[in-house]
Amino acid sequence: MAEHTKSKFNPSCHQEIITMQNITFSYEQKQVITDLNFSIKERDFVGLIGSNGAGKTTLLRMIVGLLKPEHGSISLFGEPIGKFKHWERIGYVPQKNSFNPLFPVTVREVILSGLYGRSKLFSRISKADLVKAEDAMHAMQIEDLSNKRIGQLSGGQQQRVFLARALINNPALLILDEPTVGIDVETQEGFFHMIKHMHQHHNITFLMVSHDMDMVRSYLGQEPLQQNGKLKFYVKHSHELENCVENDLTHSLKGLRQSMNQRAPVVI
Numbered sequence: 001m002a003e004h005t006k007s008k009f010n011p012s013c014h015q016e017i018i019t020m021q022n023i024t025f026s027y028e029q030k031q032v033i034t035d036l037n038f039s040i041k042e043r044d045f046v047g048l049i050g051s052n053g054a055g056k057t058t059l060l061r062m063i064v065g066l067l068k069p070e071h072g073s074i075s076l077f078g079e080p081i082g083k084f085k086h087w088e089r090i091g092y093v094p095q096k097n098s099f100n101p102l103f104p105v106t107v108r109e110v111i112l113s114g115l116y117g118r119s120k121l122f123s124r125i126s127k128a129d130l131v132k133a134e135d136a137m138h139a140m141q142i143e144d145l146s147n148k149r150i151g152q153l154s155g156g157q158q159q160r161v162f163l164a165r166a167l168i169n170n171p172a173l174l175i176l177d178e179p180t181v182g183i184d185v186e187t188q189e190g191f192f193h194m195i196k197h198m199h200q201h202h203n204i205t206f207l208m209v210s211h212d213m214d215m216v217r218s219y220l221g222q223e224p225l226q227q228n229g230k231l232k233f234y235v236k237h238s239h240e241l242e243n244c245v246e247n248d249l250t251h252s253l254k255g256l257r258q259s260m261n262q263r264a265p266v267v268i
């Protein structure tokens with residue numbers, strides 16, 4: 001990736017967030033990813049495209065530590081994944097789940113579960129945690145859904161809940177696996193509008209799997225920056241954003257909430 005003058009751009013915009021070197025992965029006898037080299041820098045927006053079975057979800061699951069590469073290495077925020085402990089810096093929204101409407105978990109509980117992660121599984125919910133949940137719900141404009149059962153929401157509303165769950169720790173990296181599958185076109189547009197807004201105004205790096213080529217091409221360019229097998233990486237670099245400068249916005253939930261409030265509501 002090209003280097004850029006440090007006088008103009010904040011050097012922190014160039015920290016490597018994900019580094020993948022010579023990654024190969026197989027399920028039993030079937031090799032899915034072969035010798036992949038790719039890195040993502042702070043505040044890049046990467047769209048990961050590929051046909052069904054190309055290995056997109058497999059790659060995301062390796063990045064979030066749920067699968068181990070057969071060969072090669074992954075670093076997160078400059079640390080080898082085996083030593084990386086700051087999982088709260090990463091928000092992960094897996095592929096859409098469908099819930100039984102009777103599943104007895106409320107929206108607030110789903111969002112709070114984002115805080116328990118790997119370290120807080122058995123800790124009690126503090127007042128501060130509840131405030132974070134409120135902020136995340138406010139940022140996603142779903143406060144009115146807080147006591148509803150997750151299974152009673154529409155697909156678009158559920159996606160907002162899972163985004164709020166991913167945001168509750170103020171992540172520096174958001175990983176989204178086909179976030180708009182099964183959602184109507186109008187709602188998808190609203191969702192992408194929101195994601196782009198978050199990217200442009202907050203210091204968040206995005207890695208998103210999507211089949212929506214119109215959205216990908218309109219925001220990330222016509223051609224992939226790199227291809228590996230059937231995986232294509234479309235990228236908008238942090239230096240293409242005007243406000244990647246010294247006085248970058250911090251990305252606290254409150255800041256997100258304020259800036260989301262300044263624009264027209266997005267209907268999802």
Ligand SMILES: Nc1ncnc2c1ncn2[C@@H]1O[C@H](COP(=O)(O)OP(=O)(O)OP(=O)(O)O)[C@@H](O)[C@H]1O
Binds near residue numbers: 028054056057059
């Ligand atoms: N647990 C598993 N055991 C064996 N094979 C698997 C497993 N998970 C995925 N695969 C296979 O690995 C390949 C890649 O799967 P993956 O889910 O990563 O693809 P994908 O690009 O995300 O596809 P889609 O667009 O359909 O979601 C597919 O051929 C799939 O059948």
